[in-house]
Amino acid sequence: MIKLESLTKVFGHKPVVDSASAEFEKGKVTSIIGPNGAGKSTLLSMASRLINKDQGKVFIDSVSLEEWDTKELAKRLAVLRQANSITMRFTVREMVSFGRFPYSKGNLTAQDQEVIDQAIEYLDLTRIQHSYLDELSGGQRQLAFIAMVIAQDTDYVFLDEPLNNLDIKHSLQIMKNVRRLAHETNKAVVVVIHDINFASCYSDKIIALKQGKVVAQGSVEDVIQADTLERIYETPFNIIEQDGKRMCTYY
Structure with a gap:
């Protein structure tokens, strides 16, 4: 488990990010939602040591983040950042x-080649x-980046806005595979995501941020409530339940 205690970044x-606490459990997909500027990516960056925190603590398997050797941390935690600009020309397999x-x-x-084969086949x-x-669509490239993260074979996987600028087909493909990855391989997958309905349909747990604070967290049923979402996004919501899933409409 990864545990965040009162993380703050100024x-x-x-x-x-203002005194944010959360837990990321193995075998589950945790989605981090909230409006633009809520601190979602900053929270994930502090939890993965990509940026320094000003206050608070992070524990990975009960060991403080500062105590982890960088090489060993890379075998335990994989991160796919929001911007992935590649200037050199690589094939999918090379990536x-x-x-x-x-x-x-x-x-x-x-x-290593066997693990690479498995990651490629998995997606x-x-x-x-x-x-x-550079010959592929944006969705195909994003799948290649996620396959790279899978090949890293870590217990914890952080994906920062993996659905950015993707169509519905590729977004569905990625979220279905994210859920498979967590449930079939017992990894903790944490996703920063803007689409509330994708978060609702494919997450086990949701953490909602607003102005740097954790304002709601828990199961889909706990967080995907009209009054909770209205408080977070400051717009009216309607919740529809269909085939055991909660869907949101807003107006």
Whole structure:
């Protein structure tokens, strides 16, 4: 489990994240929702040591984040950031192979190749594995990046807005595979996401931020409530239940 205790980050004189506490459990998808500027990506960056926190504590498997050796942390936690601009020309397979760097340091073994094969197959990328990233659609490229994270084979996976600028087909494909990844391999997958309905349909737990504070967290049933969402987003919501899932409409 990853545990966050009272994390705070201040830029200038403004607290972007304000005393936020949360837990990320193995075998579950946790979605972090909230309006723009709520501190979602900043929270994830502090939890993964990509940026320094000003206050608070992070524990990974009961060990303080500061105590983790960087090389060992890369074998326990994988992060896919929001912006993934690649200037060099790589194939899908080459990109996925970077996920093995914490283990191989660039000298891929037969075992590394097997893990790469499994990650490519997991996201159904076998047919295009030798295609160059710049030849693919945005959705296909994003799947390749997620396959790279899967190849890193960590207990904890952080995905920062993986659905940005994707169509419904690829967004569905990614969220279905995110859920499979958590449930079938017992990984804790944490997703920063704007689409409330995707969060509702594919998450086990939801954490809602507003102005840097955690204002709601719990199961889908606990958080996806009209009054809760109206408080977070300051707009009226209507909740529809269909086939055991909660869907939101807003007006």
